[in-house]
Amino acid sequence: MRVNFTVNGRPQEADDVWEGESLLYVLRERLGLPGSKNACEQGECGSCTVRLDGVPVCSCLVAAGQVEGRDVVTVEGLADFAKQRSEGGCATGACGTTLQDAQQWQAKGTDSQTGEGTELSPVQQAFIDAGAVQCGFCTPGLLVASDELLERNPNPSDADIREALSGNLCRCTGYEKIMDAVRLAAARQSEGV
Amino acid sequence: MDFLRPASWEEALAAKAEHPTAVPIAGGTDVMVEINFDHRRPEYLLDLNRIGDLTEWEIGEESVRLGASVPYTKIMENLRAELPGLALASHTVASPQIRNRGGVGGNLGTASPAGDAHPALLAAGGEVEVESAARGTRLIPIDEFYKGVKRNALEPDELIRAVHVKKADGPQQYSKVGTRNAMVIAVCAFGLALHPESRTVRTGIGSAAPTPVRAKAAEEFLNAALEEGGFWDNGKIITPSVAKQFADLCSASCNPIDDVRGTASYRRHAVGVMARRTLTWTWESYRGTRRTTEGAA
Numbered sequence: 001m002r003v004n005f006t007v008n009g010r011p012q013e014a015d016d017v018w019e020g021e022s023l024l025y026v027l028r029e030r031l032g033l034p035g036s037k038n039a040c041e042q043g044e045c046g047s048c049t050v051r052l053d054g055v056p057v058c059s060c061l062v063a064a065g066q067v068e069g070r071d072v073v074t075v076e077g078l079a080d081f082a083k084q085r086s087e088g089g090c091a092t093g094a095c096g097t098t099l100q101d102a103q104q105w106q107a108k109g110t111d112s113q114t115g116e117g118t119e120l121s122p123v124q125q126a127f128i129d130a131g132a133v134q135c136g137f138c139t140p141g142l143l144v145a146s147d148e149l150l151e152r153n154p155n156p157s158d159a160d161i162r163e164a165l166s167g168n169l170c171r172c173t174g175y176e177k178i179m180d181a182v183r184l185a186a187a188r189q190s191e192g193v
Numbered sequence: 194m195d196f197l198r199p200a201s202w203e204e205a206l207a208a209k210a211e212h213p214t215a216v217p218i219a220g221g222t223d224v225m226v227e228i229n230f231d232h233r234r235p236e237y238l239l240d241l242n243r244i245g246d247l248t249e250w251e252i253g254e255e256s257v258r259l260g261a262s263v264p265y266t267k268i269m270e271n272l273r274a275e276l277p278g279l280a281l282a283s284h285t286v287a288s289p290q291i292r293n294r295g296g297v298g299g300n301l302g303t304a305s306p307a308g309d310a311h312p313a314l315l316a317a318g319g320e321v322e323v324e325s326a327a328r329g330t331r332l333i334p335i336d337e338f339y340k341g342v343k344r345n346a347l348e349p350d351e352l353i354r355a356v357h358v359k360k361a362d363g364p365q366q367y368s369k370v371g372t373r374n375a376m377v378i379a380v381c382a383f384g385l386a387l388h389p390e391s392r393t394v395r396t397g398i399g400s401a402a403p404t405p406v407r408a409k410a411a412e413e414f415l416n417a418a419l420e421e422g423g424f425w426d427n428g429k430i431i432t433p434s435v436a437k438q439f440a441d442l443c444s445a446s447c448n449p450i451d452d453v454r455g456t457a458s459y460r461r462h463a464v465g466v467m468a469r470r471t472l473t474w475t476w477e478s479y480r481g482t483r484r485t486t487e488g489a490a
């Protein structure tokens with residue numbers, strides 16, 4: 001079957017989709033967007049987290065056909081999504097991330113260590129600055145979840161952060177640096193930098 | 194496989210009548226796991242996401258009519274006052290991502306003995322509203338809904354429209370044993386609701402029998418003991434021997450098995466502990482509200 005939906009602000013069409021396929025599979029294998037990770041395919045790890053009509057969900061548990069006509073934001077579009085949010089919407093009418101840009105999206109920029117030269121969302125920059133990324137497999141899911149937390153609750157307590165990220169597993173960091181990153185992003189957001 | 198996408202409830206009932214083997218998919222948090230792991234290859238998937246009515250709820254005089262697909266997150270955010278037990282139980286389900294998708298209709302559809310909505314629904318009391326194109330609507334009392342391990346009272350052509358849950362008229366609690374706070378399927382679970390208006394206590398036990406069950410003998414004992422001692426009126430602390438007897442009877446009403454999550458004897462023990470604790474918590478809360486209302490009068 002064919003599925004039409006919006007990905008990172010742009011209309012997309014996925015063809016030859018099998019009816020039992022997940023949104024995660026469509027994103028990765030049909031649209032070439034491997035940012036959302038596949039680690040468990042059973043909702044346990046959160047590495048496939050995306051926003052579906054604004055709501056964070058495990059894309060491995062959404063059937064492809066269920067997203068027809070709906071709006072999905074993946075980690076590849078997060079920088080642009082956060083930018084539009086801070087600017088209060090899309091001024092030019094040509095926002096969003098094209099499929100090609102999304103497919104080639106990297107946090108690298110001109111300096112691969114610091115992400116300098118790429119436009120990153122505040123949480124992405126904070127994850128780099130706080131050293132919250134080790135192997136990086138959990139990172140996309142955590143970024144999407146953290147970004148949504150800060151959108152909903154700009155000044156979260158530690159308990160709020162733990163709760164919001166309780167569906168995201170990380171096997172490397174021990175979570176402390178991830179907590180630091182979210183606190184850092186919240187602090188920067190409140191200072192308006 | 195075919196993907197059916199009815200745009201309305203009537204269309205969904207028609208599709209289910211035409212294809213009784215079609216598997217409804219709401220949040221997908223049970224169905225997709227089975228498909229991803231090839232445990233299930235239904236001929237038809239029947240998507241319920243386009244039916245907006247299913248994600249709505251109405252607060253009535255006596256009960257809340259909760260649409261089958263209202264996600265747990267919405268229950269926690271919006272119905273804590275009316276359905277405190279179910280809101281607490283919802284909060285223990287999985288993770289935010291899962292709670293944003295999964296709901297009570299899916300929990301009832303799966304009818305796992307470990308489903309967290311069940312003990313809360315049994316304790317609060319209520320009815321499941323199901324419908325078929327051929328025979329229209331029927332209301333199934335929650336006590337008659339669970340028929341066996343992962344079996345419920347639905348006919349092949351029926352869909353769950355809503356759950357009518359009695360509004361709380363007293364304190365309610367939910368308690369669950371697991372290895373961590375998030376992402377845990379219950380080793381066992383216990384829901385308890387005080388109903389001061391009818392002067393009764395109702396319970397619900399999860400993961401300790403082939404289906405979710407009420408501890409009826411324990412309820413009868415406690416109702417009689419509370420009545421006899423005038424506890425509802427005098428608001429005294431429940432006698433420890435009464436609480437203990439209640440806990441023992443709750444343990445005795447279990448019929449658990451040994452499995453990877455825990456042994457039968459552990460489950461029986463833990464249910465007794467949760468029964469005593471939830472009784473103490475709710476009763477303390479009841480006494481507290483009595484004191485403030487009396488103080489105000």
Ligand SMILES: Cc1cc2nc3c(=O)[nH]c(=O)nc-3n(C[C@H](O)[C@H](O)[C@H](O)COP(=O)(O)OP(=O)(O)OC[C@H]3O[C@@H](n4cnc5c(N)ncnc54)[C@H](O)[C@@H]3O)c2cc1C
Pocket residue numbers: 042043044216217218219220221222223224225226241261262285286287288291294295296297298299300301302303307308309310351352353354376377378379
């Ligand atoms: C990682 C993970 C952790 C979990 N943890 C918990 C937990 O802690 N506690 C818990 O209780 N559950 C847990 N679950 C199970 C699941 O999230 C719940 O059972 C949830 O309530 C299912 O709701 P859903 O809308 O996603 O159901 P779906 O997967 O869409 O459907 C579940 C079943 O119900 C049927 N169904 C759905 N809607 C209807 C309807 N309107 N009429 C008739 N049949 C219908 C479907 O055909 C299917 O058989 C977990 C699942 C995952 C993946």
Ligand code: FES
Pocket residue numbers: 037038039040041042043044045046047048049058059060061
């Ligand atoms: S891959 Fe979806 S939650 Fe793990």
Ligand code: FES
Pocket residue numbers: 132133134135136137138139169170171172173
């Ligand atoms: S950084 Fe490796 S899993 Fe989190």
